[in-house]
Amino acid sequence: MTMGSRLLNIQRRAAEHGRLRTGYTQGNRPVRSATWVVTSHSEEHVRAAAELWGGEVEQWTPLNSNIAQWRVITKASSIEALITPGDPLNQYNEMWSAGGCQRRCDGETELLSRQSCLCARQFGEDWHTQPKGRVCSATSRFNVMLPDLSGMGMWRAETHSFYAASEWGGMVDMVLAGTDGKGFVPVTLRIEPRQVVRDGKTKKFPVVVVELRGVTPRQALAGPMSTAMALDPSGTRAVAALEAPRPDYLALAAGALHVDDVGDVYRDANAAGHLNDELVAALSKRAEELKAEAAKKASPGGSTEQVPDEDGAYPAEVVDEPSSTSWPAVAQAGSSN
Template sequence: MGSRLRNIQARAAEHGRLRTGYTQGKRPMRSATWVITSHSEEHVRRAAELWGGEPEQWQPLNSTITQWRVITKAPSIEALITPGDPLNQYNEMWSAGGCQRRCDGETELLTRQPCICARQFGEDWHTQPKGRVCSATSRFNVMLPDLSGMGMWRAETHSFYAASEWGGMVDMVLAGTDGKGFVPVTLRIEPRQVIREGKTKKFPVVVVELRGVTPRQALAGPMNAATALDPGAAGQQRAAIEAPKGRDWIAEAEGALTSDDVRDLWMEAQAAGAVHPKGTDELSKKLMAIAAAKDADNATGDGPGPDEDGAYEAEVVEDEPGEGDPAGWPAVAQPGSGARA
């Protein structure tokens, strides 16, 4: 591996943004589905193919640079949490002149003062009207595995509720993976409402959920890339490996020495529910055919002969008629019936 500059943090390029709203003229609008924006027309058109919507050129407010966007029809999209800490959170206040405040909840970092909003409005400062106080701003960097390019996409929300939930979710994942490996997630826009001071307020919240893996798997350590990219297939493969193996009744019957052994095997199959008690199923018919073949082989006298002392390996004792017929065999499998289906 080649060398890296030690005084620069390596990071992937940002391909675009994942938004929960858009502008109609100069009016901001909320969206119940994801809005994908990027400088790349290719990325946006591919997103439209995957999640619906019509690609269009778009110019953000207070910007002279034209971008591309698509208002998709998808309230949820699949993504990957990449190695490292993907989440940055601050309480911020912006104006046309840029960022005016950036606070970590205790200290306003631009002026190094204690939290200005909490000092002015108390611990419930976040209930104040927008613009009067900072907005809880969360920026979540993910990879969209079904879009071209190896860069990152930034989901940004100003929801106070999402800030709490995103932080809790990401911290639990990082505790299990130590920030190594990829984790498959779903980003879902969930409509919610609260009643405050007798008024109902409806708003969307972006929820981050594990996708295709259980908490046990996500917290067990770094996940390999193949599992993260296709967790469903990995789960099916794991289930197939862990599933109990069924008995191969035919193979066991063919390996039996006598037809009586095959009948005993049929009894076991009946107890296991693998055959019909009346012997009408395909497995019973195959076992009967194998038993009949073994009876035919024994009738030819091709069995093992005596040793040099004239002794046989085992003494053969003939049963009296009606004896030795295991109870429970279907009538067609009884000795004398031919044991044929």
């Protein structure tokens, strides 16, 4: 196929359909969720997600925004997704306020001020253990495609987990090393509850885990896989789509007891696309045989011997009893035996 021209000075990317979140807001209070929260400006996309993963669709307005969106708090803690060609992961240490992004750091250099990492300089290498708002949050944005939802756009999963940032980077880099950023890779996004004990206190939190789905590391690292395999790594959908076993139309016709039964076999074969000249000839022959048998039985010289039907029953003649117009002798007045 010959491709049309593309602008070389802009990055090509698919539209973003919505977000995959691990929390939601009740009023002004943030709430963690053990299941995925799907949000989008498109009601159609959110309703499709609700049909797949459960939950009630509702309108929702994000904090610090007056633009309403749609969301569903699903019942699924894991969902199927595809890593698309290119690098799907973007990571920075960020600090935000009502005025926008105040810091964006790559772990060594704060990019807005062009200074060395401010958090590490102030709090040391364990700066991430400081309370939220005092230091940057490890922000990871992971763009995936959801193959069972409508549209060809991307969905962004975002987490501020320090642990997820480390695991996502390792997982994606291994996949990119094997595929060179080409082709699709099937994955599962799973919300996993975890806990750590620090300074004698137990802290529980969810971490989004990215796992290969339906393929082995050998397959994922052997180079770009076909799109068909990425869409159906287990092959179950291909098996379900295989043609059903072809009925034995000749046997069905041989067991027919009436010409109409042969006609039903003909119509079924035609609807299934199995009709050919040989089958038409065989069905026509069987229909003529049944017509001849019916004509022989109906003719005056035909056999009068009764034969059982397919259920083993013999036809019986029903004789109506004549209606009585007089009382029986034993019931008439003055009669005696």
